[in-house]
Amino acid sequence: MRKVMKYTVIDLLRSRWTYFYCGFFFILSGLLFLLSNDPSQVIITLMNVVLILVPLISTIFGVMYYYNSREFAELLLAQPIKRTDIFLGQYLGIACSLSFSIALGIGLPLLIFSSISDLSIGNYLMLIVTGIFLSLIFSAISFLTALLFENKLKGFGASIFIWLFFAIIYDALFLIALSFFSDYPLENFALFASIGNPIDLSRILIILKLDISALMGYTGALFSKLMGNFNGMLVAFSVLMAWIIIPLVGIVRVSLKKDF
Amino acid sequence: MGRVVLTFIFIFICSVSNAEIIKVCATCNFTTISSAINNASAGDVIEIHQGVYTEGNLLIDKAISVVGVDWPILDGQNENEILTIISDGVRVEGLILRNVGTSYLEDRSALRLRNSSDFIIKNNRLENAFFGIYLERSNNGIVADNRIIGEAVDEMSSGNGIHLWYCKNIEVSNNIVSSHRDGIYFEFVDNSKVHGNISEHNLRYGLHFMFSNFDEYFQNTFRDNGAGVAVMFSKKIDMYDNLFENNWGKSSYGLLLKEIYDAEITNNKFIKNTIGVYVEGSTRINYSANIFKNNGWAIKVRGGCLDNFISGNDFISNTFDLSVPSNIEGNSFDGNYWSEYKGYDLDKDGIGDVPHRPVKLFNFIVFKTPEAMVLLRSLFVELINITERVSPVFTPKNVTDNSPSMKSFF
Structure with missing residues (x-):
């Protein structure tokens, strides 16, 4: 597994998309630091970008890599290597290079500019950590979708739809449900509904660290009471972990049964 | 004296x-x-x-x-x-x-x-x-x-x-x-x-x-x-040249007005308050030449407000500029500067040619279901705000600035 992972990472390092992705985040966050003198504003803008782009790019990367390296995978399948090792290795390779890009792209500007602005490092680290989690989650989901669909177009379509679902449709349904049942107490529903979506959960984890959390009023108070302490964080991150592990289990099961 | x-x-x-x-x-x-x-x-x-x-x-x-x-x-x-x-x-x-x-x-x-x-x-x-x-x-x-x-x-x-x-x-x-x-x-x-x-x-x-x-x-x-100033059940209070700053927290206001009549609020600065001005049941109040900057809500109006005139104020970088109930009547919001205004000024008279609607759709939804606030800054919310701005359907018609200023007053 480690060898497959190593080759995947080397393969990805040879593609310029990885550098482009990393460079984009580096330039963006660097520019934001240079142009804005309000660190919390920097984090909010970066958060918007991270929450939209990271899942999207991870999704596309995952699908693309699977279909592109299919022949290589078939070659490996002919060798005496365990199937799970091959696919998990490939997944880990993608996930590693994506997470590494994020950590480097957002993290380096922090190291460079942290002396200039009075930034609270904890909030920024939260941004990086959620970014990494989102990369891991969405590349796993997209890898699984690609594995499920033999047809490239269908695979692409399905994984883009999954991204669309979590980024937009989920929130739309959420909002409709909230307005429809507005006569009832909804805090607990809001809490569970937002834990159910990794993007929403990451967004709330970051916002709770920022000043604007005060705008969220009673619901926000409930959230920060539940998630503000160590146990809450533990729950939030175990939910995020679950979002990685469930697709991974899927990958293992599908790859074992799949007829190539 | x-x-x-x-x-x-x-x-x-x-x-x-x-x-x-x-x-x-x-x-x-x-x-x-x-x-x-x-x-x-x-x-x-x-x-x-x-x-x-x-x-x-x-x-x-x-x-x-x-x-x-x-x-x-x-x-x-x-x-x-x-x-x-x-x-x-x-x-x-x-x-x-x-x-x-x-x-x-x-x-x-x-x-x-x-x-x-x-x-x-x-x-x-x-x-x-x-x-x-x-x-x-x-x-x-x-x-x-x-x-x-x-x-x-x-x-x-x-x-x-x-x-x-x-x-x-x-x-x-x-x-x-x-x-x-x-x-x-x-x-x-x-x-x-x-x-x-x-x-x-x-x-x-x-x-x-x-x-x-x-x-x-x-x-x-x-x-x-906890809150900057609270004015309750009072008449004829003049408030001017004050600074309301950093009254920030879950239930904080810069200025809280409740059941007051005939007040003048001029030349004040409201900076970084959760809610700049929170108004409830207040009548005949003039807001002019105030600066609202970096607040959560610049002005949040609950019911029962009549004949309030808000003009000549700067609204800069507030998360929400204005929050009002849907059935608000008889208040004027004309002639302010809104940093969120996206209109244009073809005749160069310094006044935007398109009316500005300071109430965003999301704001309107949050007013009805406060729990919807958990969706703050999500992609979907930004999207519906944009669509609503392009073709307003839900936001109240009588809350518009018909002569928004193109330049900030201060």
Whole structure:
């Protein structure tokens, strides 16, 4: 597994998309630091970008890599290597290079500019950590979708739809449900509904660290009471972990049964 | 006002003409303040020199001046009210009053004036007082240049910095009040002025009006309070040149207006408050030339507001500029600068050609279902805000700025 992972990472390092992705985040966050003198504003803008782009790019990367390296995978399948090792290795390779890009792209500007602005490092680290989690989650989901669909177009379509679902449709349904049942107490529903979506959960984890959390009023108070302490964080991150592990289990099961 | 000044001059002349200076210190004729007060007659000056005096409650019942030299300390030892004044024409200056002590049964205060008029309370330092300066049924006085620093922990067990009850013609100026329940509290106080004060770190309000009419406050700073200023059940209050800053928290406001009529709110700065102005049931209020910057909500209006005019204000980088109920009528929002305005100005007259709708769709939804706030800054919310701006359907029609300014006013 480690060898497959190593080759995947080397393969990805040879593609310029990885550098482009990393460079984009580096330039963006660097520019934001240079142009804005309000660190919390920097984090909010970066958060918007991270929450939209990271899942999207991870999704596309995952699908693309699977279909592109299919022949290589078939070659490996002919060798005496365990199937799970091959696919998990490939997944880990993608996930590693994506997470590494994020950590480097957002993290380096922090190291460079942290002396200039009075930034609270904890909030920024939260941004990086959620970014990494989102990369891991969405590349796993997209890898699984690609594995499920033999047809490239269908695979692409399905994984883009999954991204669309979590980024937009989920929130739309959420909002409709909230307005429809507005006569009832909804805090607990809001809490569970937002834990159910990794993007929403990451967004709330970051916002709770920022000043604007005060705008969220009673619901926000409930959230920060539940998630503000160590146990809450533990729950939030175990939910995020679950979002990685469930697709991974899927990958293992599908790859074992799949007829190539 | 003229009458007040005349009276002061009169008192001053009186005290000059037959004033006797009675010194109090460890080596003077009088070693206690109470004995000095007993021997003083109207118009005398009691000069208290450096030292710590623990004499319990002191009653001043004649028109004398009590002046501290080199900051003498009057200590209430956490169980007493310190100075109680029941005479007219008293002056208290240059004292340190400390350790009044919390009481759940009485409103103990460091300095209390009861049925007094024509007084001056100036340049004192109050430390760890339960209530600081407490005026009841007193008129025509000045409370100025005092530093009142409390140690309030929670609202239940704390008192107000400067507390006025049934007073008229009082001037509260240039005081620093911090860490009390309310910094300055007015109940049934008419024709009074509050200016140049700094009120910060108070648990509830920086300045609080209840049932008080014809008052004005200006050039004050309200910072880091539970809420900056609350004006409730009052008429004809003028508010201008104040700074409301950093009143940030889950239920914080810069300015809270509840059941008030005929107020003028001009030239104030509202910076980084959760809610800049929170309005409920207020009528005939003019907002002009104010700056609202970096607030959560610049103005949040609940029901029952009529004939409010909001014009000539700057709304810059607020998360929400305006939040209103859907059935709001008879209020005008014309002629402001909105940093969120996306319109254009073809005829170059400085006024945008397209009306601006300051209420975003998400804001409108949050007004109805506050829980929807968890979706703050999500992609979907940004999308519906954009679609609503392009073709408004849901946001209230009568909340529009028909002549939005292209440039900020300040």
